[in-house]
Every structure is written in C-alpha cells, then in structure tokens.
Amino acid sequence: MTGVRTPAATGQPAQREPQPGGPRRTGGTPAAPFGVLGWARWVWRQLTSMRTALVLLFLLAVASVPGSVLPQEGIDPQAVQQYYVAHPSLAPLLARLSLFSVFAAPWFAAIYLLLFASLAGCVIPRTFRLAGSARQQPPRAPANLSRLPLTARYETALAPDEALAAAAALLAGKRFRLRTGDGWVAAEKGYLREAGNLLFHLALLGVLVAVCVGGMFGYKANRLLVVGDSFANTATDLDAFHPGRAVSATDLQPFTITLGKFEASYVTSGALRGQPSRFDALIRYSAQPGAPMHGYQLRVNHPLAVDGVRVFLIGHGYAPVFRVTDGTGRVVFDGPVPFIAVEQAGLTSEGVIKVPDAHPQQLGFAGVFLPTAVDVGGKLGSAFPAPLNPAVSLVSYAGNLGMDSGPAQSVYQLDTSGLRQLPIRPRPLAPGQSMKLPDGDGTLTFTGYRQWISLAITYDPGTLPALIAGMTALAGLLLSFFVRRRRMFVRAAAAPGGRTVVELGGLARSDAAGGFESEFATLSGEISSAHQARAPAVLEQGPGPGPSGPPAADDPTEGE
Amino acid sequence: MPINEGMANLSHYAFVATVVAYALAVLAFACDFAFGRDALGPLRPAQQPAADLVAVGAPPASPGAGTPPPGPAPGPPPPGPGPAVTPAGAGAGREAGRLGLWVRVAIGLTALGLAAHILGVISRGLAVHRVPWGDMYEFVTTVTCVAVIFFFVLMIRYRAYRLGLFVLGPVVILLGLAETVIYTPAGQLPPALQSYWLAIHVTSITLATGAFVVAALLAVVYLLADRHDRRAAAGQPTRSGAIFRILPAPKVIDQLAYRTVVFGFPLWTFGIIAGAIWADEAWGRYWGWDPTETWAFITWVVYAGYLHARATAGWRGRKSAWIQLIGFGCLLFNTIVVSILIKGLHSYAGLS
Numbered sequence: 042m043t044g045v046r047t048p049a050a051t052g053q054p055a056q057r058e059p060q061p062g063g064p065r066r067t068g069g070t071p072a073a074p075f076g077v078l079g080w081a082r083w084v085w086r087q088l089t090s091m092r093t094a095l096v097l098l099f100l101l102a103v104a105s106v107p108g109s110v111l112p113q114e115g116i117d118p119q120a121v122q123q124y125y126v127a128h129p130s131l132a133p134l135l136a137r138l139s140l141f142s143v144f145a146a147p148w149f150a151a152i153y154l155l156l157f158a159s160l161a162g163c164v165i166p167r168t169f170r171l172a173g174s175a176r177q178q179p180p181r182a183p184a185n186l187s188r189l190p191l192t193a194r195y196e197t198a199l200a201p202d203e204a205l206a207a208a209a210a211l212l213a214g215k216r217f218r219l220r221t222g223d224g225w226v227a228a229e230k231g232y233l234r235e236a237g238n239l240l241f242h243l244a245l246l247g248v249l250v251a252v253c254v255g256g257m258f259g260y261k262a263n264r265l266l267v268v269g270d271s272f273a274n275t276a277t278d279l280d281a282f283h284p285g286r287a288v289s290a291t292d293l294q295p296f297t298i299t300l301g302k303f304e305a306s307y308v309t310s311g312a313l314r315g316q317p318s319r320f321d322a323l324i325r326y327s328a329q330p331g332a333p334m335h336g337y338q339l340r341v342n343h344p345l346a347v348d349g350v351r352v353f354l355i356g357h358g359y360a361p362v363f364r365v366t367d368g369t370g371r372v373v374f375d376g377p378v379p380f381i382a383v384e385q386a387g388l389t390s391e392g393v394i395k396v397p398d399a400h401p402q403q404l405g406f407a408g409v410f411l412p413t414a415v416d417v418g419g420k421l422g423s424a425f426p427a428p429l430n431p432a433v434s435l436v437s438y439a440g441n442l443g444m445d446s447g448p449a450q451s452v453y454q455l456d457t458s459g460l461r462q463l464p465i466r467p468r469p470l471a472p473g474q475s476m477k478l479p480d481g482d483g484t485l486t487f488t489g490y491r492q493w494i495s496l497a498i499t500y501d502p503g504t505l506p507a508l509i510a511g512m513t514a515l516a517g518l519l520l521s522f523f524v525r526r527r528r529m530f531v532r533a534a535a536a537p538g539g540r541t542v543v544e545l546g547g548l549a550r551s552d553a554a555g556g557f558e559s560e561f562a563t564l565s566g567e568i569s570s571a572h573q574a575r576a577p578a579v580l581e582q583g584p585g586p587g588p589s590g591p592p593a594a595d596d597p598t599e600g601e
Numbered sequence: 602m603p604i605n606e607g608m609a610n611l612s613h614y615a616f617v618a619t620v621v622a623y624a625l626a627v628l629a630f631a632c633d634f635a636f637g638r639d640a641l642g643p644l645r646p647a648q649q650p651a652a653d654l655v656a657v658g659a660p661p662a663s664p665g666a667g668t669p670p671p672g673p674a675p676g677p678p679p680p681g682p683g684p685a686v687t688p689a690g691a692g693a694g695r696e697a698g699r700l701g702l703w704v705r706v707a708i709g710l711t712a713l714g715l716a717a718h719i720l721g722v723i724s725r726g727l728a729v730h731r732v733p734w735g736d737m738y739e740f741v742t743t744v745t746c747v748a749v750i751f752f753f754v755l756m757i758r759y760r761a762y763r764l765g766l767f768v769l770g771p772v773v774i775l776l777g778l779a780e781t782v783i784y785t786p787a788g789q790l791p792p793a794l795q796s797y798w799l800a801i802h803v804t805s806i807t808l809a810t811g812a813f814v815v816a817a818l819l820a821v822v823y824l825l826a827d828r829h830d831r832r833a834a835a836g837q838p839t840r841s842g843a844i845f846r847i848l849p850a851p852k853v854i855d856q857l858a859y860r861t862v863v864f865g866f867p868l869w870t871f872g873i874i875a876g877a878i879w880a881d882e883a884w885g886r887y888w889g890w891d892p893t894e895t896w897a898f899i900t901w902v903v904y905a906g907y908l909h910a911r912a913t914a915g916w917r918g919r920k921s922a923w924i925q926l927i928g929f930g931c932l933l934f935n936t937i938v939v940s941i942l943i944k945g946l947h948s949y950a951g952l953s
Contacts (some may be wrong), residue, residue, distance in 0.1 A: 091913045095906055102902040102931075109892040109943065116890060144890045252888075261886070311604075313788035320792050341792040342883050353885040498884035507887060509873045518867050553863045555856075 068539035088155065089162035094282040097156040104152055106142035111135065115142060157249055164242040171235050179219040179229035182530040186546035189530070191558060193545040193565040197455035201541050207428035207571045208531040208543075215564075217529065226531040230447045234551055237520020244517055247510030255503025260284040260293070262498040267360045267377050268491045271299040273330075274350070275497060294348040294500070298326045299334075303492045305357060305428050315386050315426055322354050322494050339494075349500060358382050359390055361410045361433050367399035367483040374398070377491045383455055387423030388412050393455040394435075395442050399483060403442045407455045408435030408486065414469055421469060432469040433487050437478055438462055529564060543572065608728035609787040615721030616742060616780055622714030623749075623773045626707045630766035633703035634847070664766035672885065682840050704762050711765060715753060718746045728787045732800045734807055737940065738785040745772045745779075747811025751861070755815065758859060763848055768815060798879035805872035806897075810932060812865030813904075819858035820922045827851040827919060855922065858913060862925060866904055873897055893947035896935035903928035 064501040087093055112120030125132040139146030186192055197204055209226045213219055216226035262283040263284050264272055272278045274297070276290035284290070306319040328348050337345050345352040360377035367373045373396055380392030389409055396404040413425035414432035421434055441459030444450060465479055470487040477484050510536060530546040545565050549557035700708075710832040722743055726733035734743045752768040755761055789797070829845040832838075848854070876897070882886040888894060910916035916924075940947060 057843060095909055095913065098902050098909070102951060105895050105899050108890055109895040109939065113890065120687045162900045308789060311788065316788070317791050318789050344795040344882065344885065351885055353883070355884060389629070493636060497885040501886065504881060504887055508878065511877070515870050515874060522863050522867060555860050592702040
C-alpha cells in the first residue's frame with residue numbers, strides 16, 4: 042500500500058505537475074505541444090498518479106455512504122417501496138440518481154473502474170521493473186557512513202581486507218545481496234517488500250475479477266416453504282430469482298426440497314427471555330427428479346450443499362391455517378397463509394387472506410397472528426415468540442379483490458380500493474374458533490397454524506477465486522509491511538598504529554512496522570564479534586563521535 | 602449450556618475494579634503533568650533528539666536508575682567490548698531512567714487495572730461458555746482491553762509513558778459507559794452467531810479496533826503537539842504548553858501512530874475477509890453491502906488512504922493525521938450508529 046507508484050525520477054511522483062505532452066513527446070513538431078498523444082499521455086499520467094488514486098479512494102468511500110443510509114433494491118426491496126410511500130416526491134428523484142441501487146450504479150462503477158485502471162497503470166510497470174531489478178546490485182557504499190541514520194564504529198586488529206571479508210561472509214550468510222569495492226562492502230536485503238506491495242495491489246484486481254465472475258455466472262433465489270410443502274429449484278417455483286447476466290432459467294440445478302419439520306427454541310427466562318437459541322429445519326432433498334431422497338438438518342450457519350448450489354436457512358415465521366366457507370356454503374379456501382413477523386420479541390406477524398372464489402362476493406381478511414396472545418390494557422400483543430397461546434385477529438372485507446386486472450399483487454397486501462370493510466368487530470380467535478360474517482357472507486375458521494422457513498439459494502462460482510485473491514492480498518500486505526528493505530554498509534581503513542577502523546552504517550528504505558534499529562544493533566554486534574573472534578586483542582573503544590543524524594528512515598516513502 | 606452466574610458476577614466486579622484502577626491511573630498521570638519531576642523542568646530542547654523510538658529492546662528503565670542505559674544492545678551481547686553503536690541519539694530517550702514517582706504509580710495502577718480487565722473478559726467468557734464478544738457490552742469491554750494492552754506494549758517499548766493520560770482517559774469513560782448504559786447481562790447467543798467464525802471474525806476486528814483506538818488517540822495528541830510546536834516556533838503564545846514540553850516530539854508521536862495503524866490494518870483486512878467467509882456460510886453471499894459491511898469497507902478504504910497519504914509528498918503530517926481520524930470516525934460510526942440505529946443483518950448489539 043505504501044510504495045511509490047510511478048517511475049518519476051524525482052521520487053515524488055505525486056508532486057509532478059501536469060505537463061501536457063511531456064518532455065519526451067513523440068510525433069508532431071515541437072511547436073505542437075497539445076497533440077492527441079500528448080493529451081492521452083497527460084491524462085494517463087494524471088490517472089495513475091498517487092494523488093488521483095487517493096482522490097478516487099475517498100470518492101469510493103463517500104459514494105458508498107448513501108448505500109448504507111438509504112434502502113437498497115438489492116438488499117431490501119420492501120424498504121424501498123416503503124420509502125416511496127413515505128417520500129413520494131423525493132423518491133423518484135433518488136431513483137433517477139440510482140441511489141436505491143448504489144452498488145450497481147453506473148457512477149459507482151465509474152469510480153471503481155477508474156481506481157482500478159489507476160492501480161493497474163501504476164502496479165504493472167512496477168512489476169516489470171521489479172522483475173528487471175532481480176539481479177541488480179546494491180548501490181555503492183557512501184563515502185561518509187557517519188551520515189547514515191544508524192552508524193557504529195570500532196577498531197580491530199584485523200587487516201582491513203580481512204575485516205571486510207569477514208563482514209561480507211557474515212552478511213552473505215544472512216542472505217544479503219552484496220557488492221564490494223575498494224575498502225567497502227555494501228549489502229541490501231528485503232526485496233520481498235516491493236513484491237508484497239505489488240502482490241497486494243494485483244490481488245485486489247483479482248478480487249474485482251472474481252466478483253465479476255460471480256455476477257455473470259451465479260444466481261440467487263429465495264423461497265418461502267411451509268412445513269409439509271415441497272418445491273423444485275425452477276425459475277417458476279421460486280419466489281424471487283436473480284440470475285447473473287450469463288445465466289438462463291434452464292441452467293438451474295433441478296433439485297427438490299421438502300420441509301418435514303421446523304423447530305425454533307427460545308430462551309425462556311432471564312433478561313434475554315424470548316431471544317432465539319436454536320433453529321432446526323428437518324428437510325428431505327433429492328439432487329434431481331427421480332434421484333434418491335436424503336435427509337438433512339438445516340440450521341443457521343449450516344447450509345445444505347447440493348449439486349454445487351447452497352441452500353441457507355435465513356428466516357422463519359408462522360402460517361396460520363384458515364378454512365373459509367362462502368355465502369353459498371361451499372368451502373372456498375382451506376390452507377396455511379404465511380404471515381410476516383413485524384417485531385422479533387413476540388413475533389407478532391401480519392398477513393392477509395384473499396378468497397377470490399367466494400360468492401356472492403369476494404372476501405378478504407387482514408390481520409395479525411399472535412404466537413402468545415396477551416391483552417395489555419385492551420390492546421392485543423404477543424408476549425413470547427413461541428406459540429404458547431396462539432391467536433389471530435382479523436379485519437374482514439368483501440367486494441372486489443382486484444386480482445383480475447391491473448399489476449401483479451403482493452400476496453402480503455390487500456388492495457382495499459374495491460373492498461368494503463364488514464361491520465364485524467375483530468376479536469381474537471383461538472385455534473378451532475370461527476367467525477361468522479354478517480349478511481350471510483360466510484364463515485372463517487382459524488383451524489390451527491404451521492411454521493414456515495425462508496430459504497436463500499445461491500450459486501456463485503466466483504467465491505473461491507475471491508477467497509484466494511483476498512488471502513493473497515493479505516499475504517502481500519503483510520510482506521509489504523513487515524519486510525523492510527534495508528542496507529548495511531561496512532568500511533574498513535587502516536589507522537595509525539597498525540589498527541583498522543571499522544565503520545558500519547545502516548539505512549532502512551522502508552520500515553513500516555519499525556524495528557530496524559534493533560536489527561542494526563544485532564548485526565553490528567555480530568560483525569564485531571566475528572572480527573573479535575579472528576583478532577584476539579582489541580583495544581577498548583569509547584563511543585564514537587555519535588553523530589545524531591536524522592531519525593531512522595522508516596518512512597515507506599523514502600527511496601525508489 | 603446454562604450461564605455460570607458466579608463467573609458473570611466475578612466478571613462484573615472485575616470490570617468495576619478495572620474502572621477504579623484506571624481512573625486512579627489517570628489521576629496519577631495527571632498529577633505527573635502537574636507536580637511531576639518535569640512539570641517545571643526545562644523547555645524541550647530546540648534540537649529534539651528524535652530518539653524516543655530508538656531504544657528498542659533496551660530494558661525498561663528501572664526506577665532509580667540514575668543514568669540512561671548504555672545504548673541499545675539487544676540480543677546476545679557481543680563478547681568483550683562491543684561496537685559503539687550510535688543509532689541517532691541512542692540512549693537519549695529523555696524519559697529513560699528518570700521516571701518520576703507519579704509515572705511509576707500510574708504505570709503500577711495501569712498494570713493492576715489491566716490485570717483486572719483481562720480477568721473480567723476471561724470470566725465473562727467462562728460465564729457464557731464462548732468467546733466474550735457477542736454483544737455491544739462485551740465488544741466494548743474487550744476492545745478497551747485490547748487498546749490498553751496495546752498501549753502498554755507501546756509504552757514499555759517506546760517509553761511513551763506520558764501518553765497514558767490520553768489513552769486511559771477515554772478508556773475509563775468507555776468502560777464506565779459499558780458498565781452503566783450499555784450493560785447487557787451474560788447470555789446465550791442467537792443462532793446466527795453460533796459459529797466458530799465468531800471467534801475468528803470478531804476477534805480480529807476487535808484487535809484491529811483496539812489498535813485503531815490507540816492510533817487515533819495518538820493522532821489527536823500529535824495534532825495538538827504539532828500545533829503547539831508551530832505556534833511556539835512562530836513566537837505565538839501557547840496555552841497548556843507545559844504538557845507538550847514533556848511529551849515526545851510530534852514526529853515521534855506521528856510515527857507511533859503510523860506503526861499502530863500498520864499493525865491494525867492487516868488485522869482489519871483479515872477481519873473483513875473472515876467476515877466475508879462467515880457471511881458466505883451464514884447468508885449465502887460473501888459480500889452483500891449490508892450497512893455494517895459497507896461501513897467496514899469505507900473504514901478500510903479511508904485507512905488505506907491514510908497509508909497512501911503518508912507515502913505521498915504534500916499529504917504527510919497533519920493532513921494524513923486528519924485522514925486517520927476520519928477513518929476512526931467511520932469506525933466509530935459503524936460501531937455505534939450503524940449497529941444500534943440502522944437495521945441490518947449485523948444488528949446484534951443486544952440493545953433495544
């Protein structure tokens with residue numbers, strides 16, 4: 042993350058001034074400074090500069106914010122509809138700006154594509170340069186080592202050549218790259234840092250590619266399943282189906298699932314009373330029609346994998362069962378109706394029953410299901426999410442449900458525009474109880490309840506590539522932070538009295554995590570020990586002149 | 602498995618003891634500023650020996666050691682006379698060997714509080730038979746514990762004792778809030794959190810957050826110290842100058858902050874990746890722009906911006922410190938506003 046991005050000779054690429062055409066303009070005469078090529082190069086330089094990358098990074102961050110604040114189509118379409126109802130004039134405007142689908146918006150894509158172009162434009166040339174420098178030698182030792190951030194100095198009885206050879210051997214043993222000259226040894230190590238930095242950035246590109254693969258070839262679907270029911274993984278039998286761009290309905294894996302039983306357990310006492318503690322769905326499935334059925338205990342965090350597709354338990358609720366007899370005495374409705382929880386503490390759930398076959402007029406009901414019905418000051422509520430005292434309370438309507446014309450209706454909403462509320466006071470019904478409608482319109486019986494689960498079905502071939510790219514990015518990050526590119530210099534010169542003065546200097550060109558000081562101290566100690574071991578008699582030396590140079594160059598910016 | 606009430610109580614009392622010990626430590630740090638040895642001491646030398654970071658590996662100054670340690674010579678000491686290593690002002694750490702009484706008292710209290718803090722976290726975990734960071738209360742108590750551990754290491758390693766006031770002060774406030782406002786009794790986790798990924802994902806996020814807390818506090822101290830220095834250099838009057846005279850130099854504080862972020866950022870990255878793996882296993886997609894995910898991403902992007910800014914001429918110093926603080930602001934927003942107020946898949950705060 043912290044490398045220098047562009048090959049500017051100054052080493053400060055971000056400060057480059059825009060220079061249309063640049064100094065090495067090709068094509069055109071020198072009098073035409075703004076040729077097409079020049080402009081293209083200028084734009085490319087701007088795009089790949091660190092400053093632009095920084096601005097794009099912040100734009101990306103800012104652009105993500107509305108996606109977390111406004112409801113999003115891809116996450117909660119119902120919330121978007123509620124937003125339309127609550128803000129009828131503002132919502133269309135926001136929709137025009139794609140603010141209800143920020144992460145699929147063209148302007149969002151523009152930002153991250155520009156960012157990745159900037160990144161590629163910087164990282165790919167650097168990769169070639171790193172490859173080119175694989176056999177490069179360290180630089181020559183500076184004339185005056187005492188100017189380096191870290192220095193050491195002592196005398197030894199060894200001859201200068203022997204002292205240098207000993208130091209070089211020691212550094213070579215530590216896998217430093219060496220270069221020797223007249224009276225000096227230069228050593229460098231830590232090229233992996235730049236490699237890690239590049240790996241990190243390239244892996245980010247890999248993540249983007251993996252996400253695209255998933256978006257092209259994967260699909261997502263949802264299905265609500267009442268206990269006892271089955272469904273097949275076909276586009277028509279799914280509640281919501283979001284295929285990738287390259288997926289058609291015939292590509293779906295043809296498995297079937299039957300929900301045998303669902304159990305939810307809740308904390309029954311203490312401060313967390315009512316909090317769910319366990320969900321268990323016992324399902325049976327077959328990979329394709331005619332294949333043998335298998336049992337599976339589907340739980341949260343324990344998806345079912347079938348034929349490369351995974352099935353997740355993501356929700357649950359109650360489906361009260363109703364039997365409706367119409368004015369002519371016929372049973373025109375008999376079955377479970379999934380209600381949706383509107384609060385979690387007691388799982389009070391709302392739903393509607395539509396009876397289009399009723400005569401003389403169509404019937405509709407809207408109301409609540411209360412798993413543990415309690416009367417709090419005349420107001421009905423549910424005290425616990427488990428069905429300890431289940432009850433329903435319904436408002437009844439008669440008239441035209443409006444299902445034969447107009448746009449498709451939600452099964453969870455009643456269009457009351459063609460309906461008339463029946464003059465019957467809603468009262469809680471216990472299982473088995475009935476409600477007789479006025480004027481001989483019929484009877485509704487609350488016969489009992491079943492539970493339902495909602496399943497998410499996903500197929501994403503980009504998952505594994507994304508994981509590999511993510512872990513590679515992390516590895517690159519760690520390398521670039523914790524490997525330091527550092528140089529050691531040794532100079533040895535004969536001093537009066539037959540002694541040899543050894544000078545050591547250290548320079549860390551990148552030391553993000555710190556610690557070169559102690560490595561330098563250790564290395565210096567080892568080199569002096571090596572000299573010590575070969576030359577028994579050494580004079581005691583006081584501290585050297587101790588020039589306190591600039592602080593250790595652990596700014597990752599130094600160099601390159 | 603039922604909650605172990607004895608352990609839950611022990612945890613609660615341990616946290617109370619922690620708050621008391623930290624509060625006293627804050628008091629001692631403040632007394633050091635007010636009455637400590639350096640309180641009326643000489644001005645910071647104009648030529649700052651930018652060396653407070655240097656004494657790596659040197660033994661922590663023992664109380665009463667009159668002289669600075671003879672230079673950093675870690676690892677196996679060279680036999681016989683070693684080289685006179687002079688890494689940029691070695692041993693010149695101003696605080697080396699002259700820790701005042703108040704600082705020593707404060708460090709002792711911090712250590713005591715930290716021990717109680719760790720005991721509190723561990724006993725909470727034993728009470729609920731899982732890693733003790735499943736709700737907001739547990740998250741705050743653990744994050745502060747990580748932050749203090751982190752600071753303790755920085756303090757010992759880089760001798761940044763006097764920054765204690767700035768770190769422990771906010772920690773006391775956070776812990777106090779945790780025990781009063783957002784206290785949640787020990788309990789079982791909902792099914793969505795019953796996964797070993799809780800230990801992996803939340804642990805790394807917690808560690809990273811602890812590091813980012815310390816880094817942000819350091820950034821604030823840096824900005825204040827830098828402002829003081831610039832005003833002083835311009836000959837303008839400065840308020841509360843005495844404090845900055847005895848703090849490490851701004852550049853040193855900035856570097857400490859940077860190294861802390863360098864530690865926290867890979868952890869945060871890993872936390873996001875682990876979270877993605879868990880999301881893939883729990884919800885069927887590794888990334889879904891859930892509000893918490895979005896803000897984790899924003900936080901990551903801003904800290905990445907900080908790391909790049911610090912490597913870009915013209916953005917170093919104050920500018921990058923501000924970017925770091927913006928990143929921390931995003932982190933706080935995610936922890937507090939998003940997880941409590943914005944409905945999403947990550948709404949596990951346990952507060953209603």
